[in-house]
Amino acid sequence: MISSRVLCIVCPLGCQIEVKEKDGKLSFHGGCARGKSYAKQEVTYPCRMVTTTVSIRGGEIPRLPVRTSRPFPKDRILALMEFLRSFEVEAPVKRGEVLFRNLLGTGIDLIATRTIHRLEKEGEDSREA
Amino acid sequence: MPKFVEAEVVVIGGGPAGMAAALSAWEYGMRKIFLLERNAHLGGILNQCIHPGFGLHIFGEELTGPEYAERYMEALGRTGVEVLTDTTVLEVHKDRAVVAVNRGGIWIFHPQAVVFAMGCRERTRGMIRLPGTRPAGIFTAGCAQYLVNVEGYLPGKRVVILGSGDIGLIMARRLTLEGVKVEAVVEIRPTLSGLLRNYVQCLQDFHIPLLLSHTVFEVLGQERVEGVLVGEVDAKGKPKGRLRHIPCDTLLLSVGLIPEVELLKRAGIPLCSSSGGPFVDEDFACDVPGFFACGNVVAVFDLVDYVTRSAERVGKRISEGLRDEKPPLILVPGKGVAAIVPQRIRERREGFLYVRPKESLRKAKLSLVQQGRELYHVSVPLCRPGEMIHLEISQIPWPKERKEVEVVLEGEKHVDLFSGALYCMSSGMSD
Numbered sequence: 099m100i101s102s103r104v105l106c107i108v109c110p111l112g113c114q115i116e117v118k119e120k121d122g123k124l125s126f127h128g129g130c131a132r133g134k135s136y137a138k139q140e141v142t143y144p145c146r147m148v149t150t151t152v153s154i155r156g157g158e159i160p161r162l163p164v165r166t167s168r169p170f171p172k173d174r175i176l177a178l179m180e181f182l183r184s185f186e187v188e189a190p191v192k193r194g195e196v197l198f199r200n201l202l203g204t205g206i207d208l209i210a211t212r213t214i215h216r217l218e219k220e221g222e223d224s225r226e227a
Numbered sequence: 228m229p230k231f232v233e234a235e236v237v238v239i240g241g242g243p244a245g246m247a248a249a250l251s252a253w254e255y256g257m258r259k260i261f262l263l264e265r266n267a268h269l270g271g272i273l274n275q276c277i278h279p280g281f282g283l284h285i286f287g288e289e290l291t292g293p294e295y296a297e298r299y300m301e302a303l304g305r306t307g308v309e310v311l312t313d314t315t316v317l318e319v320h321k322d323r324a325v326v327a328v329n330r331g332g333i334w335i336f337h338p339q340a341v342v343f344a345m346g347c348r349e350r351t352r353g354m355i356r357l358p359g360t361r362p363a364g365i366f367t368a369g370c371a372q373y374l375v376n377v378e379g380y381l382p383g384k385r386v387v388i389l390g391s392g393d394i395g396l397i398m399a400r401r402l403t404l405e406g407v408k409v410e411a412v413v414e415i416r417p418t419l420s421g422l423l424r425n426y427v428q429c430l431q432d433f434h435i436p437l438l439l440s441h442t443v444f445e446v447l448g449q450e451r452v453e454g455v456l457v458g459e460v461d462a463k464g465k466p467k468g469r470l471r472h473i474p475c476d477t478l479l480l481s482v483g484l485i486p487e488v489e490l491l492k493r494a495g496i497p498l499c500s501s502s503g504g505p506f507v508d509e510d511f512a513c514d515v516p517g518f519f520a521c522g523n524v525v526a527v528f529d530l531v532d533y534v535t536r537s538a539e540r541v542g543k544r545i546s547e548g549l550r551d552e553k554p555p556l557i558l559v560p561g562k563g564v565a566a567i568v569p570q571r572i573r574e575r576r577e578g579f580l581y582v583r584p585k586e587s588l589r590k591a592k593l594s595l596v597q598q599g600r601e602l603y604h605v606s607v608p609l610c611r612p613g614e615m616i617h618l619e620i621s622q623i624p625w626p627k628e629r630k631e632v633e634v635v636l637e638g639e640k641h642v643d644l645f646s647g648a649l650y651c652m653s654s655g656m657s658d
Contacts, residue, residue: 105423105426105427105431107423107424107427107428110422110423110609110611110614111608111609112423112643146428146432147279147289148404149277149278149279149291150277150401150404150405151277151375151376151379153379159377160378160379161376161377161378161379163277163291163293163376165277165279165291172432175404176404179404179405179406193293193294193297211277211291211293211294212274212293212294212297213297
């Protein structure tokens with residue numbers, strides 16, 4: 099039998115929920131119904147919304163903030179970050195724009211979270227903007 | 228020659244509070260509104276807060292900071308509010324003259340109403356009297372957040388974070404994702420300062436140790452930070468046991484925020500010692516007629532949604548003009564309460580009363596007391612210093628008597644379940 103503990107963050111109470119596995123069946127101890135469903139997600143397929151920045155060429159600022167379109171599998175977040183390190187976009191970019199589809203084969207997309215205009219003056223360092 | 232400008236409203240600061248205040252003034256019929264922002268872009272601190280969690284109360288969805296800010300920028304674009312970026316306000320005078328400077332020169336605005344929306348700033352090393360050398364590599368958490376998220380620089384490779392406020396927790400995750408090693412988050416108090424959610428998703432997810440009841444006793448290194456000496460403190464904050472050396476090249480400070488009130492001081496606006504900002508009423512009007520303040524310059528709010536809500540109250544009041552007011556009912560923080568906003572109640576009696584608990588309590592009772600008589604109470608199952616309690620002002624039976632009303636919070640001491648577990652984890656760390 100395997101058991102683990104999940105600290106519930108559904109509401110501010112912060113209950114500790116104990117999850118036990120026996121013969122492939124999960125049982126939950128402590129917490130409310132919403133908490134138990136959160137705990138189930140956490141022990142079976144934990145996901146997190148990933149937010150970071152990527153390089154943007156020709157923009158008024160040098161970094162473009164982005165997010166995943168849906169919560170991303172937690173165990174692949176570092177692989178996603180590695181992929182995004184070499185990812186670059188060209189200004190202008192509009193908030194909500196899909197920058198990349200199907201990240202690492204998950205079916206989850208990369209979305210811009212800020213509108214960045216193209217820097218008007220040629221040859222000016224984008225950091226000056 | 229300075230440019231003299233007559234205006235109805237001048238809003239100082241183009242972050243979430245200033246943008247919502249300018250919009251609110253426009254909605255209530257003001258037409259000569261100036262929004263002054265010292266940076267090149269509107270949005271304030273939201274531009275560097277690229278993580279999600281904004282807007283659940285206002286929009287019913289979870290947005291990132293830049294997304295939240297852009298919604299207000301777009302709304303402003305549909306109004307005639309005059310936005311001046313790269314514009315710094317130098318002085319505000321008692322007669323409401325606002326002196327500002329930008330590339331066009333010096334401006335002197337003469338508005339009927341001034342709205343302060345400058346937000347807050349971070350407490351620094353000097354304010355916590357952190358001993359040791361003065362090498363490069365010590366940043367406030369928000370400054371590091373700006374460097375990473377907007378400029379694209381990493382502040383270092385091995386980091387210790389002092390203070391468990393939300394910005395510190397969020398930076399622990401952000402830096403880890405960028406390949407930086409976060410050695411520990413060190414918190415002098417026995418409890419977490421930030422939200423539990425941020426503890427789980429920013430520290431637990433990446434196995435970053437949280438050292439509660441610990442602090443940094445010394446910074447080491449000459450040119451650059453080389454490490455910190457960390458040790459446990461007792462209930463009175465005195466050192467206990469031996470110090471351990473954590474090698475690192477960077478120390479981030481997440482040790483609190485304070486309202487940025489320099490302009491208010493010069494304008495002679497009365498300030499509240501418990502919130503750090505000006506005294507305000509339920510419409511966020513200051514004690515001096517014609518002056519308003521909203522957002523984090525009033526008191527540091529937990530959520531941007533509360534900041535926006537505070538700013539949305541000013542438009543209606545401004546549109547009613549400056550009339551002589553009856554003296555307001557005065558609220559003061561009592562036992563168990565660190566700060567309250569607003570501290571004055573006038574005739575409107577709408578909006579929210581925000582209460583900052585002093586410590587974590589369960590089965591608590593929040594009550595309003597006048598001359599020993601309880602006017603109103605509400606039960607609070609659980610409260611923490613990191614989360615404000617808010618009450619609807621309209622639900623409270625306000626007394627006719629103009630005597631001071633005390634806000635009191637009583638209950639059983641609460642220790643978060645995870646605190647004990649963490650403590651074991653922290654003692655397991657090697658020297």
